[in-house]
Amino acid sequence: MRLGREAAWTLAYGACRGAGAGEAIARSLADAVVAAEWVGRSSVGLSHLRDYLVGFTSGRIATDVEPELDDPALAIIRSDAKGGIAQLGFDRAFxxxxxxxxxxxxxxxxxxxSYTTGELGSYVRRLAERGLVALAASNGPALMAAALGSEAVYCTNPLAFAAPVAGEPPLVIDQASSATAFVNVRQAAEKGEAIPEGWAIDAQGQPTTDAREAVKGALLAFGGARGGNIALMVEVLAAGISGANWSLDAPRFMTGAKSPGAGLFVLALKPDLxxxxFADRLRQQLERLSGKGVHIPGRRRAEDTIEVPKAVIEALERHGR
Structure with a gap:
């Protein structure tokens, strides 16, 4: 089914409220998942919202808390999400x-x-739209092994980067340290589809292309040890600096009644100082790269509507009712 932006936001907001989320949390989360849909990141859009809704009803996500913000230094803002969503704390500090x-x-x-951060690219994209260069890192429950045959020690530990481009949408790079995002493996498991080699291992630590076995096992880092190194850097930024749970200590985001206690780190830089x-130089460079066939990430979709699976809409409507 195709939805316009207003209809998609109303659906998301109503589902959050129906699942018990307070006004501020529902608005912040609806803004985030709809924004993800409109930049083509549907895996962390309305379909991922279902995880939040179950989190609200199960007690994994606090439904009506206000993040506690303080500033230990002039250029640092610190937030305790108090078991709520990550997006609201960032909204309050933005x-x-x-x-x-x-x-x-x-x-x-x-x-x-906080609960997991959703689309990490949205945090840096918003800053780039204000003329800033931004870098973000986040972690969550352990889902990724550092090597074949080992246990999960990191989350997918994504890293996102954005920069302003004169007269164009920002350059936005948002990618996991794992070979793929966990939601992609879970969706393949739900559909009974196979996954590519190198994405995951099963519960015995053996490589698998069976998505259902992969969900029971662990994801793999992209590029082997190099991807694992990036995951460790993200872990230090997102969990170490913020005081959040290390991925090994974080409760699962799909089961139980405890928050994952995830971490988020965002750095914003004013490039024209x-x-x-800078923004014009970057535009010219991206045009040159594009002319050589280089993919430039972060371009917005032009459509007025998005396509959403009927099953996702029906699930959100049930919560809304």
Whole structure:
């Protein structure tokens, strides 16, 4: 079924409220999942919202908490999500983060004790739309092994980067440290589809292309040890600096009644303090790369509507009722 932006937002907001989320949380989460849909990241859009809804009803996500923000230094904002969603803490800090990056040249946001962060690219995209270069890292429950035959020690530990481009949408790079995102494996398991080699191992630590066995096992890092190194860097930024749970200590995001206690780290930099023509220089460089066949990530879709599986819409409507 095809939905316009307003209809998609109303569906998401109503589902959140129906699942018990407070006004602020429902608005923040609806904004985030609809934004993910409109940049083509449906795996962390409305279909992923179902995980949040079950999280609300099971007690894994606090439904009506206000993040606690403080500033231990002039260019640092710290947030305790108190078991709620990650998006609301960032929303509360967003304007001040932009202001401080503009005033001091750079500013950092660190948050602990939240549910998983959803589309990580949305955090840096919003900053790039305000003229800032941004980097973000987040973690969550252990889902990824560092090597064949080993146990899961990291989450998919994504890293996202965005930069402003003159007259164009921002450049946005958002990718997991794992060979693929966990939601992609789970969707393949639900459909009974096979997954490519190198994505995951089964519960015995053996390579598998059976998505249902992969869900019981662990994802693999992209590029072997190099991907594992990136996951470790993300872990240090997202969990170590913020005081969040290490992935090994984080409760699962799909079961139980405890929050994963995930971490988020965002760094914002004002580039024109260093290079006044940065956004235009980047535009010219991206045009040159594109002319050589290089894929430039982050381009928005132009459609007025999105296509959403009927089963997803029906599930969200049930919560809304």
């Amino acid at each position: 304007e001040e983060l932009c202001n401080r990056a503009g005033r001091y040249g750079l500013a950092a946001f660190a948050q602990r004790n 260093l290079e006044p023509d």
